[in-house]
Amino acid sequence: MFDDPLALSDVAVTVPSGDPAAAAAVYTAMIGEPESGTTRWQAGNGSLTVVPASADDDAPRVRFQAHDAEAAQKLLTRRGLRPDEVRAVGVTADAGARSGAPVLDHVVFTAPSVDAGIALFGGRLGLNLRLVREFGPVSQLFFRTPSVVVEVLAGAENPGIALWGLAWHSDDLDAEHDRLVRAGLALSEIRAGRKPGTRVTTVREPALAVPTILVEQQPRPR
Numbered sequence: 001m002f003d004d005p006l007a008l009s010d011v012a013v014t015v016p017s018g019d020p021a022a023a024a025a026v027y028t029a030m031i032g033e034p035e036s037g038t039t040r041w042q043a044g045n046g047s048l049t050v051v052p053a054s055a056d057d058d059a060p061r062v063r064f065q066a067h068d069a070e071a072a073q074k075l076l077t078r079r080g081l082r083p084d085e086v087r088a089v090g091v092t093a094d095a096g097a098r099s100g101a102p103v104l105d106h107v108v109f110t111a112p113s114v115d116a117g118i119a120l121f122g123g124r125l126g127l128n129l130r131l132v133r134e135f136g137p138v139s140q141l142f143f144r145t146p147s148v149v150v151e152v153l154a155g156a157e158n159p160g161i162a163l164w165g166l167a168w169h170s171d172d173l174d175a176e177h178d179r180l181v182r183a184g185l186a187l188s189e190i191r192a193g194r195k196p197g198t199r200v201t202t203v204r205e206p207a208l209a210v211p212t213i214l215v216e217q218q219p220r221p222r
Helices: 020-031 069-078 114-124 173-182
Strands: 011-017 040-043 046-052 061-066 089-093 104-111 128-135 138-144 149-154 162-169 198-202 212-217
Touching (some): 011 020, 011 104, 020 046, 061 069, 069 089, 104 114, 114 128, 114 149, 173 198
Parallel strands (some): 011 046, 061 089
Antiparallel strands (some): 040 046, 104 162
């Protein structure tokens, strides 16, 4: 049996910012200290890096980690995925697990249609499509890797594939909400999430450069 070069799991997120120092301050308050001398944060299922925005590359992007990134990229090229066509998505080398680090609950993309979302994330990247929900003109597609949920908001108002938002997991949302408010961050009130059994709060800090929420999965009743 041959190993699948597209056995994708963890994610490496890159966020361009017009003010990297301000972004770094908010991310540090939210998820802890970055790697020494960098604006890169380790996550339990990947990493997040803040870079200066540039005129030709100011969109956030995700690279799914593969155990053999070169083989994975060759397979994606054979499947018709060119980096210059879909800049928001790609592959990178597996950097290994990070015990005790913050965890991304899910990453949210936009897509111009359900077919486009399924073709890219299910067909080319080989992610497991688990659920489709319809909300008027917008469809929610939910894919899974072994370590992160990929949500795709598909609708005609979206011109292409783009990273739209990030959701960080919280074990105790009440305590985390209080801690971040005391640290001076602006957060929404805690509310029920769209996914049954979840609670969420929005981090209302423009310096993050990408819409961000914290998510708590409530225990199932016994």
